[in-house]
Each structure stands twice: as structure tokens, then as C-alpha cells.
Amino acid sequence: MESLRKLIYQVINDSSMITATISQLRKKEGISYTKVQIKPVELKKVLRYQFAYYYSNKIVHKNATEEEAITLLEELFEQTFRQGLICTSEADYQILISKKFKVSILTKSPSRSEVDLSHNRKKQYVLEEGQPIPFLVELGIMNEDGKVLARKYDKFKQINRFLEMVEDVLPSLPEDRPLTILDFGCGKSYLTFALYHYLAIQERRTLNVVGLDLKADVIEHCNLLASKLAYNNLRFLVGDIADYNELDKVDMVVTLHACDTATDAALEKAVRWDASVILSVPCCQHEVFTQVKNPLLDPLLSHGILKERFSALATDGVRAKLLDLMGYRTQLLEFIDMEHTPKNILIRAVKGDSGDRNQLWKEYTEFRDFLHISPYLEKVCVDLLPI
Ligand SMILES: C[S@@+](CC[C@H](N)C(=O)[O-])C[C@H]1O[C@@H](n2cnc3c(N)ncnc32)[C@H](O)[C@@H]1O
Known part of the structure; x- marks a missing residue:
């Protein structure tokens, strides 16, 4: 799982994720959604991650900060799902997790180009470069x-x-x-x-x-x-x-x-x-x-x-x-x-x-x-x- 945690941390920390899909429930009991799609969105000029939970008759959205997104992604992979695809501008990462929690990550050429979040996608730091502080x-x-x-x-x-x-x-x-x-x-x-x-x-x-x-x-x-x-x-x-x-x-x-x-x-x-x-x-x-x-x-x-x-x-x-x-x-x-x-x-x-x-x-x-x-x-x- 460590390699997967590193990947999650990296794509969130670099703001390089374009989209991600997590699917294939580990066990059906107790979970009523079947898939989660994640994409970055810009809300009030701040980068957030929108998690869309797919239920049989509805989609429920939840917006997460970067930290929350890292925790949610880790939990979804560690507890709920066995398959994932994370698309970034540099590569697509296909993730498979075995019944015994062995993780394999396949790196492929990128299939998505960078999305425009209506404003720029450059990471918004609290302290900005450009003006001397x-x-x-x-x-x-x-x-x-x-x-x-x-x-x-x-x-x-x-x-x-x-x-x-x-x-x-x-x-x-x-x-x-x-x-x-x-x-x-x-x-x-x-x-x-x-x-x-x-x-x-x-x-x-x-x-x-x-x-x-x-x-x-x-x-x-x-x-x-x-x-x-x-x-x-x-x-x-x-x-x-x-x-x-x-x-x-x-x-x-x-x-x-x-x-x-x-x-x-x-x-x-x-x-x-x-x-x-x-x-x-x-x-x-x-x-x-x-x-x-x-x-x-x-x-x-x-x-x-x-x-x-x-x-x-x-x-x-x-x-x-x-x-x-x-x-x-x-x-x-x-x-x-x-x-x-x-x-x-x-x-x-x-x-x-x-x-x-x-x-x-x-x-x-x-x-x-x-x-x-x-x-x-x-x-x-x-x-x-x-x-
Ligand atoms: C590893 S440094 C961290 C310094 C700084 N907080 C940082 O994160 O860069 C730990 C500091 O805690 C101070 N320190 C350790 N025990 C302390 C105590 N009982 N009372 C006050 N300072 C203490 C040490 O003198 C040292 O400067």
C-alpha cells in the first residue's frame, strides 16, 4: 500500500490529477455505492476535489480539501475498492489491489489533457511567489x-x-x-x-x-x-x-x-x-x-x-x-x-x-x-x- 499512498500524495500535492475513477467493490455488503469519480474543481478560487459517489439511483457529491482528498482516497483504496485509474497530465496510473491487499500500479502514457478549471490550475499557495515577502x-x-x-x-x-x-x-x-x-x-x-x-x-x-x-x-x-x-x-x-x-x-x-x-x-x-x-x-x-x-x-x-x-x-x-x-x-x-x-x-x-x-x-x-x-x-x- 505504501507505493499507492505515495502516488496519491504525489498527484494531490503536485495538483497533477485530472480525473480518477475507483471501482470494483471489495465486498458488497454494507456499501451502497459502486464507483467513485474524483476530479479537481475550483471553488471560490481555491482548489478542491469533487468526489462523486455512484449509487444505483443517484450520484452524491462531496467536495474535499487536499488533505481530505488524500485521506478519502487512501480509505477508498484500503477499505472499499480493488481497482482504480488515476489520470494525470504526465501519465495514467492503473491500480489493482489483490484480495490480500497486494498493490500493483501500471504506468501508461497519459490519455487526458489538462483541464481548464475555469481559472488557472497553478497551485494556489498561501504565500505567493513574485512579490518579496x-x-x-x-x-x-x-x-x-x-x-x-x-x-x-x-x-x-x-x-x-x-x-x-x-x-x-x-x-x-x-x-x-x-x-x-x-x-x-x-x-x-x-x-x-x-x-x-x-x-x-x-x-x-x-x-x-x-x-x-x-x-x-x-x-x-x-x-x-x-x-x-x-x-x-x-x-x-x-x-x-x-x-x-x-x-x-x-x-x-x-x-x-x-x-x-x-x-x-x-x-x-x-x-x-x-x-x-x-x-x-x-x-x-x-x-x-x-x-x-x-x-x-x-x-x-x-x-x-x-x-x-x-x-x-x-x-x-x-x-x-x-x-x-x-x-x-x-x-x-x-x-x-x-x-x-x-x-x-x-x-x-x-x-x-x-x-x-x-x-x-x-x-x-x-x-x-x-x-x-x-x-x-x-x-x-x-x-x-x-x-
Ligand atoms: C527539532 S527542534 C524543532 C524546532 C522548530 N519547532 C522546527 O520545527 O523547526 C526541537 C526544539 O525543541 C526545543 N525543546 C526541546 N525540549 C524542550 C523543552 N522541554 N522546552 C523548550 N524547548 C524544548 C529544542 O531546544 C529544539 O530547538
Whole structure:
């Protein structure tokens, strides 16, 4: 399935899909549509993917963002259908999935020419190339003419990808007052500057943004850059996430690649502030790795590399379930980071009801006990959980 996931990610990320058809139900029971057709459409100048579900007597349409389209396509192939055709301007990809989920992808010459979406099909980035954007110039990503340097294009795309995720959660942030945002473990703060530029300058929101990190030299550099850019409501502080207690209320908490349980310390703060939005990309994971054990999982856990990956995934599953339990609707999304690892998971949690707490608690505790783990986030949030 990995090759198929890569293909899906590539055609959506490049905006190269012209059309796709998914067919041949894996099993007929429980699904009442027989085929799904997907095409890109432009809605209010934004690229969306229209999914047409073919039932016996009707067609139901659903429009999806890029992220949603990736998830929907993965689900349709992994759970429901065994055949697909994805047409792009470069090639047609014929996909066959066996009963045992073995994927074969046949690449053929393109059968479709590019469609005109009534406007242009060039990917609409949140930050556009062509006009110099001061923070990108300062960070050496753009030149003074607003051209993105070839070797920095990946970084430019990553910044835009992050801002797309922020754009998606804008409706969940309060609109009637200045926003307070905390970036925990901000490091060199590329994305903190991007966030500030996008919200304060493009979206004209009044902000109070704080970046916090353990490293004094990095923080000094970030403060110098913020003052050079006249980003007056962006400040950087030296400190440990777990000890930070300067603010009473924060609307959005961002934590990107904070190591191990530093991510959990940031999630705890966010929940206690009742933050409307949490965006978190976890980093290296040690805690569960040292705890997890269950003889039933021995074929997996006896291999260091599998144990490491499993522990990281289990940790994020635990975090998502605990956030749901503490009043959030949590999604795990793919986040691309060129500098650290090729692929990462972004936890996006938005204040809201995730359903029956007793049921969530049962699911959580069964999973935790099955793995014999004692997660940091549960321990520090014990008073917020239905124990
Ligand atoms: C891998 S860097 C990521 C930097 C930045 N967020 C990014 O994504 O580019 C992780 C940062 O988290 C900081 N960090 C780790 N543990 C921390 C803690 N307990 N409190 C504050 N900062 C922490 C480190 O100093 C480091 O700068």
C-alpha cells in the first residue's frame, strides 16, 4: 500500500490529477455505492476535489480539501475498492489491489489533457511567489525580487503546507479579540515567522505570539530578526515548556518537533488553557518504547526498528484519544518536513465534542493496558480525565 499512498500524495500535492475513477467493490455488503469519480474543481478560487459517489439511483457529491482528498482516497483504496485509474497530465496510473491487499500500479502514457478549471490550475499557495515577502527574504528563501531560490523551494512548499493547515483552522479561532499563540520548542522559528506574517499581515489579525525554546542563542537570534522585521507582537523567550506559566489564556498552541515528552508537556499546557486549536508535530519518541510489552506483540516488538516505529505510532494514537477525551476533535494528518524526516504526523486538535466519553475512556484504557504503558500525558492530566 505504501507505493499507492505515495502516488496519491504525489498527484494531490503536485495538483497533477485530472480525473480518477475507483471501482470494483471489495465486498458488497454494507456499501451502497459502486464507483467513485474524483476530479479537481475550483471553488471560490481555491482548489478542491469533487468526489462523486455512484449509487444505483443517484450520484452524491462531496467536495474535499487536499488533505481530505488524500485521506478519502487512501480509505477508498484500503477499505472499499480493488481497482482504480488515476489520470494525470504526465501519465495514467492503473491500480489493482489483490484480495490480500497486494498493490500493483501500471504506468501508461497519459490519455487526458489538462483541464481548464475555469481559472488557472497553478497551485494556489498561501504565500505567493513574485512579490518579496520580507521574512522569507531575511531567511534566505526568496530573493529581493520575490523569486524563491531553487534550493529553497522545498522549504517554501513546507511553509505553505503548514499555513494551509493554519488556514483550515481559522474558523475555529475566536474572531472578536486579539489572538494569543504559543509556539513551544520554536527552534529557529521559520514556521513561527510564517505564522505571524500570515495572520498579522495577510489576515490582519491582532496577535500576541510567543516562541519558547531552551536554547538561548537561538532565541536571541529570533528576537533580533523579529525586531528587524518590525514584528512587534512576536517575542521569543528562553525556557522549558513544562515550567512556562506566563499566560492565563492561549488560543492556539503550536509545537513542531519538540522532543519526546516535551510534546506532551505542550499538549498539557494547551488543554489547561482551553486552547481553541492545537497543532503538534511530535518528534523522537522514547517513553512508550521503554514501556511497551505484550507477548502477543512479540513478532513486532522483538525487532528494534519495528518496536521504535510502533511505539511512535502508539504514542500518537494515545495522544489523539486523550485529547478527544479532554474536549477536542483530533485528527492525525501528514505533514512534510524536508529538514528532519521525509514524513511526519501532525496532530490537529480543535475544541469540540468527540462523542461518548465513557466509550472513549474504555477504548483508551483497553489500548493502554494491552500495551502495558503508562503515558506521560495521562499522568499529568489525570484531573481532567474520567477516572
Ligand atoms: C527539532 S527542534 C524543532 C524546532 C522548530 N519547532 C522546527 O520545527 O523547526 C526541537 C526544539 O525543541 C526545543 N525543546 C526541546 N525540549 C524542550 C523543552 N522541554 N522546552 C523548550 N524547548 C524544548 C529544542 O531546544 C529544539 O530547538
